[in-house]
Amino acid sequence: MISMLSFLLPRMLLAMPAVDLSQSSLQLSLDGHKFHLDPYWLRERCLSQLSVDLSTLQPLLNPHELPMDMTFENASILGNDTLQVAFTDGHTSKYQLKTLLAELTDFRSNPIQPAQYERPRPSLWSGDLQLTSYNHHDIITNEEVRLNLTEMLLTKGVALVKKIPKEHGIVTAFAKNMSTLRTTDWGPFFNVRVTPDTAGKTAKQDLAYTGKAIGLHTDNPYRDPTPDFQLLHALEHCSCNGKAPCDGCSVLNYIVDGFYIAELLRNESQESYDLLSSIPVRFENNGGDGTSALVTMFPHLELSHDKKEIQAVRFSAKSGQYAPALSPEMAAKFYQARRRFSELAHQPEHALTMQFEPGDILVFDNRRVLHARSHIPANDAARWVQGCYMDRDGLWYAFERLRRIVRGA
Amino acid sequence: MISMLSFLLPRMLLAMPAVDLSQSSLQLSLDGHKFHLDPYWLRERCLSQLSVDLSTLQPLLNPHELPMDMTFENASILGNDTLQVAFTDGHTSKYQLKTLLAELTDFRSNPIQPAQYERPRPSLWSGDLQLTSYNHHDIITNEEVRLNLTEMLLTKGVALVKKIPKEHGIVTAFAKNMSTLRTTDWGPFFNVRVTPDTAGKTAKQDLAYTGKAIGLHTDNPYRDPTPDFQLLHALEHCSCNGKAPCDGCSVLNYIVDGFYIAELLRNESQESYDLLSSIPVRFENNGGDGTSALVTMFPHLELSHDKKEIQAVRFSAKSGQYAPALSPEMAAKFYQARRRFSELAHQPEHALTMQFEPGDILVFDNRRVLHARSHIPANDAARWVQGCYMDRDGLWYAFERLRRIVRGA
Structure with missing residues (x-):
């Protein structure tokens, strides 16, 4: 019955909002919660023309330009949906209660300057993933469709695009259409x-440019920032018509969700997970031709500041x-943990096993998804895969x- | 006298190297130090053809492909400069003692795959910096000269390049010649x-595209990764012939070493420094035209994993x-700390104050150097600055x- 009510009635009416001032802190009772708000916290959310540029909502004042030891002069609730606050420097601001509540209960997801905002969250997978x-x-x-692909890359971290012209350089045009290109010293x-x-x-050398099998790895952990997404375009490739391996073509590709593997490890041993997420190891490259050096130090598992979420896996023998x-x-x-x-x-x-069809582009999150390929026998048909990197920021x-265009507000 | 000797004699002779095996740990006495070495630590440094690709020195084995519970069978010093180790799986490796010592005493600076390596370190500055x-x-x-400029950007984080053709788009050509370009959704x-x-x-709006003064800030902290270096090219600009401000031109630019400011703050209050380096704040942008949203969370000061070094400043009202x-x-x-x-x-x-001459490109480390500009009066001459971002990785x-080409081994 309560849930019916909360659906039918405006949320604010369930509990009357109230504000109470004592000393420098303001207590706001809202939707059953009580929040203690700092004067500077409220002031930096003021959207009056003295505080922000009204066209972009960008704040105008630097932190030292707010008065020192500013506090509250007065506070009241107007019309059940607005908090009005007077500060000791004479400035008065108004705030929508529902906006404050949204930010107070989910700080990350409720920005102020953009009118709307959604951020897809990773969803883990194992070898039974059906590659979209x-x-x-x-x-x-x-x-x-482009929104769907973009969301797939941000949630599963992998997708396959088929029937792309088998033209030299087209993989970068594709990346630029989806996001922004990350160029490296390789071009x-x-x-x-x-x-x-x-x-x-x-001429740049790497284990990948031999016929040798390559174990599961992420690319370029020796770069800072490490490239976000990798695209691999099969310009020329043998094909077994979906029944790989066959006589003329035995090379297979493997991809694995590194976030899922990290979670498996954490379930087995929090200590192992903590070690791999706290001890930086040294990643190296000689530039591919021995003429330079790139060296970084990162832990294998990069966590968010609160340690609750994994943000990147870097793993490359x-x-x-x-x-x-x-x-x-x-x-x-x-x-033992790394083993x-x-x-x-x-x-x-845990691996999704696949083989390229000529014209495919495989796209995957290079800070999350490990990739590998089997040994390439000398008698396999020609294999030419062209790759590039693109930014997550652009995605x-x-x-x-696209979400606003396709799905509206 | 000791220091003379250590200069004249090979270092190894000062103290005879010795190795001692007990249980699973190996104790190496080297140059007056005693090191306890793990079998897997030594094995991952093995450069035999069973362990690495001999052309690139890239390891061939994944961590789980080394034997479990492997330990030492035997260890000895050969000819005063080589450690020979036999492992319990029958593999034997040899190591140059001077290489081991270099890595054991300075882990970060002594990679294995690149033949040489130097990484310039930041050198702090205040307002008396003579801009090179x-x-x-x-x-x-x-x-x-290009090496000198590159080193300047990596140590001081700022440099000025003069007499560049005042052509639309040339700033990106310049960036591509120095490093790799970081494109954004702005192009x-x-x-x-x-x-x-x-x-x-x-048409993208921002406070920077008005005549308003802009306080000290770093660009695009709402992007992850945040752009590394910023280039600003004065395509059209009023000029006072070095005596700015003058009647026709009063706009000034300011740059400040954020690492230096962070160090000043730390000297005043470690607690303030700790707060600004541990509490992530939310940076936002609406895409410039309100059609999208970019939101990130970073602390203002980003420290290295061991908390000893500052790696980035993000600050933008x-x-x-x-x-x-x-x-x-x-x-x-x-x-209080942020104020x-x-x-x-x-x-x-603490600020270096300057005014562009037409044709200048100012380059600065956008994760370190804060920049600002004064109010632009309506009667100032035309001002058109074209900017772009480039990667630190490429620098x-x-x-x-360049170091190897110009200065040799």
């Missing part, structure tokens, strides 16, 4: 073939991930923009 | 004029930097490459 594939033509022509793209990559000024010298006890635990992460990641049931921007 | 300026022609034609560049920017598909609701005691301390940071940053003696790459 999209038709290139639909993505170009249909904003709803806007790189070529994965069983030969050094000559896309840039020199070929990039070294050299651990510092630890005490014998810590070292034993650290190497277990690697073991869990490589358990076949967030595109998601919010 | 470079001639564009020299940067294009002389690798030593490869943006235009700072007293009118909305129409460089992209729509116009990007909101809204604080979460804190307890009354915490809120009072937090707002003080803002106050210190805006003290004139690190360029520095190491």
Whole structure:
């Protein structure tokens, strides 16, 4: 009955809002909660023309330009939906109670300057994920399909786009249409073939440019920032018509949700998870041709500031991930934790196994999804995969923009 | 006398290296230090062809592919400069003692895959900094000058380049020559004029595109990753021939070393520094035209994992930097800390004050250096500044490459 009421009546009426001033703190009773609000907290949310540029809502004042030791002069509730506050410097501000409540109960999701905002959250998966594939033509022509793909990349971290023209360089055009391109010293793209990559000024070598099998890894953990999303376009590729491996084509690709693997590890051992998320290891690269050096230090698992959420996985045997010298006890635990992460990641049931069809672009979150490929036999048909990186920032921007266009307010 | 000896004699001879095995730990006595080494730590440094690709030195094995519970079978010093270790799985590795010692005493600076490596460290400055300026022609034609500029950007975080053709778009060509370009949803560049920017598909508004004064800030803290370096190219600009302000031109630019300001704050109050480096605030933007939303949460000061070094400053009143609701005691301390940071940053003696000459490009580290500009009077001459962002990663790459070319091994 209560839930019926809360659906039918405006929320504010369930409990009368009230405000109480004592000393420098303001107590706001709202929707059954009591909040203690600081004068500067409220003042930095003032949207009057003395506080913000009215066209963009951007604050005008720097923190030191607010009066020192400012506090409340007066506070009252107007019309059951507005808080009015007078500050000791003579300024008065009004706030919508529902706006304050939204921010007080979910700080991250309720910005002030943008009118609306949604941010898709990662949803974990194992080897039984059904890889969603999209038709290139639909993505170009249909904003709803492009929104769907964008959301898929931000939630599952992986998607397959099919029937893309098998043209040199088109993978970067595709990335620029979805987000912004992350160029590196390799140039806007790189070529994965069983030969050094000559896309840039020199021939660059890497384990990926041999026929050797490559274990599960994320790309370029030696870069800061590490590239967000990776795109791999099969320009030339053998094909078994969905029944890989076949006689003429045995190379397979594997992808694994690193966030899921981290969660498996955490369930087995919080201590192992803590070690991999706190000890920075050294990732390295010699520039591909030995003419430079890129070196970073990151823990394998990057957590949010409150440690509650995982934000990135960095894992790549070929990039070294050299651990510092630890005490014998810590070292034993650290190497056990890393071994277990690697073991869990490589358990076949956690991997999505696939083979490219010529013209496919596989897109995946390079700070989350580990990828691998099997050995390439010398008698396999030609294989030329062109890759590039794109930014998550641009995907967030595109998601919010497309969401408003397709789904409205 | 000791120091003379240590200069003249090979270091290893000062104390005879020795190795001792007991249980699973190996004790290495080296150069007066004693190190306890874990078997997996040593094994991941093995450079034999069973362990690494000999052309790139990239490790071949994933962590779970090393034997479980592997330990030492045997260890000995060969010829005073080599450690030989036999592991219980039958594998034997050799290590140069000087290489091990370098990494054990300075883990960050001694990578394994790159043959050499140097990373310039930030050097703090206040308002008495003499801004180093470079001639564009020299940067294009002389690798030593380009190395010098690159090192300046990585140490001081700011430099001025003069006599650049006043051509639309050339700022991005300059950035691509120095590093890699960071494109955003605004496109490869943006235009700072007293009118909305129409460089992209729509007219984008921002406080910067008005005549209003803008306080000290870093750009785009609402992006993740936040752009590393900013370039501002004065395409059209009034000029007072070095005696700014003058009658026809009063707009001034200010830059401040945010790392220096953070250090001033830390010296005054470690507690204030800790609050600004631990409480994430919410940065926001509406896309410039209200059609999207970008929202991030970062603390104002970003520290390294060991909390010993500052890695980024994010500070921008116009990007909101809204604080979460804190307890009354915490809120009072937090707002006091932020006020003080803002106050210190805006003290004139800490700022380098300058005015563009037409054709200048000012380059600065956008995760370190705060910038501001004064009010632009309506009667000032035309002012058109074109800006873009570039990556630090590409500067690190360029520095190491140029260093080897210009200064040798």
